[in-house]
Amino acid sequence: MLWYTVNMDTLIPVEAAPAKTVAPKPEPIVTIERSQQTHTDWQTKENGKLEQLRLAKQANLPTDEYSKPIAKPEGAKKWEQLYTLLSKADKVCDQAYQDDKTKKFDTLLISLIADSPATPEKIIQADTVIENIVHERRDRKKAGDVLKKNPEALHLPATQGALRTVVSELTRSVDSLLDAAHAKPEDSLNPDELLKVATSETSPLEKDLKDQLQDTFDLVRGARAQQLVDSLEDPSISEPKAMLLKANHIGVISTITGVQLDVLSLKDALEQHRKLLKDREIINSDYIPGLSRANFGEALAALSKRTEDPAQKRHFEVLALGYATGIKFKPEKYEEKAGDVLMALLLDTNDPEAIVQTVITSGERAGDDILAKQVTRIVNDVIYYKEKNLGGIFDRQNRAALKVREERQNAAQAKTSEAEKAQVEQLSAQLKVAAEQQRIAAVPAPKPETPPVPQPAKKKGFLSKLGL
Numbered sequence: 001m002l003w004y005t006v007n008m009d010t011l012i013p014v015e016a017a018p019a020k021t022v023a024p025k026p027e028p029i030v031t032i033e034r035s036q037q038t039h040t041d042w043q044t045k046e047n048g049k050l051e052q053l054r055l056a057k058q059a060n061l062p063t064d065e066y067s068k069p070i071a072k073p074e075g076a077k078k079w080e081q082l083y084t085l086l087s088k089a090d091k092v093c094d095q096a097y098q099d100d101k102t103k104k105f106d107t108l109l110i111s112l113i114a115d116s117p118a119t120p121e122k123i124i125q126a127d128t129v130i131e132n133i134v135h136e137r138r139d140r141k142k143a144g145d146v147l148k149k150n151p152e153a154l155h156l157p158a159t160q161g162a163l164r165t166v167v168s169e170l171t172r173s174v175d176s177l178l179d180a181a182h183a184k185p186e187d188s189l190n191p192d193e194l195l196k197v198a199t200s201e202t203s204p205l206e207k208d209l210k211d212q213l214q215d216t217f218d219l220v221r222g223a224r225a226q227q228l229v230d231s232l233e234d235p236s237i238s239e240p241k242a243m244l245l246k247a248n249h250i251g252v253i254s255t256i257t258g259v260q261l262d263v264l265s266l267k268d269a270l271e272q273h274r275k276l277l278k279d280r281e282i283i284n285s286d287y288i289p290g291l292s293r294a295n296f297g298e299a300l301a302a303l304s305k306r307t308e309d310p311a312q313k314r315h316f317e318v319l320a321l322g323y324a325t326g327i328k329f330k331p332e333k334y335e336e337k338a339g340d341v342l343m344a345l346l347l348d349t350n351d352p353e354a355i356v357q358t359v360i361t362s363g364e365r366a367g368d369d370i371l372a373k374q375v376t377r378i379v380n381d382v383i384y385y386k387e388k389n390l391g392g393i394f395d396r397q398n399r400a401a402l403k404v405r406e407e408r409q410n411a412a413q414a415k416t417s418e419a420e421k422a423q424v425e426q427l428s429a430q431l432k433v434a435a436e437q438q439r440i441a442a443v444p445a446p447k448p449e450t451p452p453v454p455q456p457a458k459k460k461g462f463l464s465k466l467g468l
Contacts (some may be wrong), residue, residue: 023204029155031120032082038075046070082124089125093132097139109142113149126150131158134165137189140180144193151197154204163198163209166191167216171370174381177325181223191220215318215370218257222300222322225256229296230326230335242334244290253296259315266299267291273302273344280352280404282343282397294336297323301344320345321371324378338383339393342375347397352404356397 025033049070057063089108096105112126126146130153133139143162146153153159170180170191183190195217197203199210234243245253247263254261270288278286291299297320304316324341348354360379362372 023202025155025204026118026152028118028120028123029152031078032124032156035075035079035082035120038073039079042070042073042076078120082120085121086124086128089128090132093129093138097133109146112146115149118150118152123150123152123156127153127156127158131162134162134194137169139188140166140191140194141186141188144191144195144197147197148193151200151202154198160205160209163194163205163213166194167212167370170216170220171374174325174328174377177219177322177374178223178328181220181322181326182227191217195220212370215314218315218318219322219325219370219374221257222319222324223326224322225253225319226297226323226326228253228256229293232293242289242292242294244292245296257315257319259312259319261300261303263291266296266303269302269306270295270299272306273298273347276347276349277343280397280400282393282400294334295340297327297336297338297341298344301341304345305347305349317345318371321374321378325374325382328382337393338378342378342383343393343397346375353401353408355401357394 046069092104092108095101108125108129112122112129116122126149129146130143134143147159170177180189180191185192195213198205199214199217203210205213229245229249232243232245232249245263250261250263250266267290270291271286274283274286274288277283288295300316300323301320304313304320307313307316320341324338324345327336327338327341342360343356346356346359360375
């Protein structure tokens with residue numbers, strides 16, 4: 001379709017922006033939702049008829065019209081069949097995890113992860129199983145296996161509720177996040193498959209939920225990357241903890257994080273960040289030996305501050321936050337500090353007066369913001385006990401920011417004083433000029449002299465000789 005805009009009295013055709021296409025719902029989901037709605041509509045009519053029957057009896061009116069049941073539509077019957085399957089699947093899950101009766105559950109699980117066509121019956125059972133075994137952290141791994149084979153369940157509210165539960169459980173504490181990050185692929189607490197399917201490009205979830213799941217997944221993967229980096233050692237050097245990270249290490253880390261990284265970009269971002277810290281007098285030297293175990297998280301956080309693409313920037317930020325979460329135990333001499341990572345992540349590169357502690361404190365009041373709460377948890381659980389002293393990086397940054405603020409205020413005050421002095425001098429000069437003008441105006445003007453009256457010429461004669 002062509003739309004027209006007026007430009008210099010000339011109609012110019014402009015291509016209309018294509019409407020955002022919404023993928024149609026899978027047929028099994030359409031069947032489930034339609035049958036449920038049909039059953040709801042039928043049940044509403046049936047309830048209304050029963051109420052009329054009650055009122056008729058109460059008023060001693062004929063009841064024949066209201067005594068006959070309303071014919072149940074096929075769609076309503078279909079929903080009752082599906083609901084029966086749903087209830088049985090829910091009971092089988094409870095028996096497996098409460099009474100240790102796993103035979104029926106294993107049979108059900110095999111049927112759901114088989115490479116068979118998606119049917120309403122299969123999807124409704126998958127939806128129920130996912131919700132049940134995610135609850136109380138029963139088995140995220142198996143729930144992920146079921147969702148992988150039945151992604152259509154993402155359209156249904158029970159599965160969506162289960163995913164919100166996963167977000168809540170993983171982000172409620174540092175330990176909960178680390179339990180998931182350190183879980184092996186086959187462990188029941190491993191959430192990878194659930195989160196991977198839910199955040200895929202084809203996922204039909206609403207943006208808000210999908211973003212929460214993506215952030216949660218990146219937190220887990222960041223903490224997992226920290227575990228990998230922490231495990232790297234090089235016996236050939238005197239300080240294995242300080243080993244440099246090479247291209248092959250970064251390749252493995254990229255696989256874990258799901259974001260492509262490279263040594264040059266990370267090192268360049270780290271160098272820029274260290275120079276910034278040096279320029280602001282937060283550290284004494286910006287020297288770094290290279291990208292290593294002792295500064296990878298700091299480099300990742302610094303990279304997030306220097307990335308233009310919003311989606312990539314968000315990935316790097318959350319991965320770095322997850323990485324800082326992973327630095328749980330007191331670091332040794334050549335290990336990385338969580339405080340260094342947070343400083344690179346939270347420092348306002350455009351404002352030398354901004355104080356990082358203020359950002360952390362504001363996070364305590366951020367409500368449901370996953371990332372803001374996680375920053376506070378890291379401070380409380382990981383670094384606070386050793387960064388609280390006056391030599392900590394947050395204290396140095398605080399003093400540096402206050403120094404810049406004081407210098408600015410002093411300069412502004414000096415500038416104000418100079419301006420006031422110049423204004424006083426200008427006013428004084430103006431007063432002098434005005435006084436001089438007033439003095440001159442007060443002096444009386446001299447009277448004009450009277451011109452002499454001309455005398456008539458004397459006649460010449462003998463009298464003139466006598467002076468008369």
